[in-house]
Amino acid sequence: MTNEQIRDFIQNAIAENRVMLFMKGTPEQPACGFSMRTSAALNALGVQYAALDILPDPRIRQELSAISNWPTIPQLFIDGELIGGCDIVTELYESGELAEQLGVAQPQHEPEPPTADAPQSAPLGVENRLS
Amino acid sequence: MPTTNELKERIESALPGSEANVEDLTGGGDHFRAEIVSERFAGLSRIEQHRLVYDVFGNEIGGPIHALSLKTTTPEGEQ
Numbered sequence: 170m171t172n173e174q175i176r177d178f179i180q181n182a183i184a185e186n187r188v189m190l191f192m193k194g195t196p197e198q199p200a201c202g203f204s205m206r207t208s209a210a211l212n213a214l215g216v217q218y219a220a221l222d223i224l225p226d227p228r229i230r231q232e233l234s235a236i237s238n239w240p241t242i243p244q245l246f247i248d249g250e251l252i253g254g255c256d257i258v259t260e261l262y263e264s265g266e267l268a269e270q271l272g273v274a275q276p277q278h279e280p281e282p283p284t285a286d287a288p289q290s291a292p293l294g295v296e297n298r299l300s
Numbered sequence: 301m302p303t304t305n306e307l308k309e310r311i312e313s314a315l316p317g318s319e320a321n322v323e324d325l326t327g328g329g330d331h332f333r334a335e336i337v338s339e340r341f342a343g344l345s346r347i348e349q350h351r352l353v354y355d356v357f358g359n360e361i362g363g364p365i366h367a368l369s370l371k372t373t374t375p376e377g378e379q
Contacts (some may be wrong), residue, residue, distance in 0.1 A: 203367065240354050240361040241368070256370050257346045
């Protein structure tokens with residue numbers, strides 16, 4: 170697979186999925202604490218999202234960062250726009266802005282994102298054709 | 301291996317007048333958390349604020365600096 174094909178795949182994933190998370194590992198088995206906290210915030214909101222593991226090929230991260238001009242993983246996109254990484258997503262979750270942007274109710278009972286909850290709705294399978 | 305003081309000095313010199321508190325999250329010299337107060341952040345989105353800081357370190361982010369967690373605010377307390 171060429172770098173151009175990887176870049177096209179990433180751009181399509183961002184364009185085709187309203188809530189698109191690039192992470193290390195999967196929502197079920199995150200491979201990094203920052204990725205875990207970010208997917209946990211989405212899980213707590215109960216929104217459907219697509220997730221792609223960037224670990225299978227180092228070029229995924231290179232191409233993603235070239236597209237987004239953002240150096241770290243995870244990266245959350247909503248409606249094709251980069252929202253941020255773990256810090257920003259966590260801040261937006263805690264302030265209620267993330268729920269507002271996604272049009273869902275802010276969970277009242279848990280002010281902090283649960284860290285180890287399973288997704289409330291199964292993440293959309295983005296078939297990882299980059300592995 | 302970068303130190304918390306080195307990161308603090310580089311952030312503060314790149315963003316004159318800013319104040320940065322940097323901690324080493326794991327003690328391993330590669331996972332850092334920086335809380336930065338700067339006038340430069342005024343009127344910028346969070347993404348733009350964080351990019352200003354990431355740009356200080358360029359390719360070192362993801363390299364020797366494995367992770368740099370950020371909290372950016374203005375002196376007026378805006379985020």
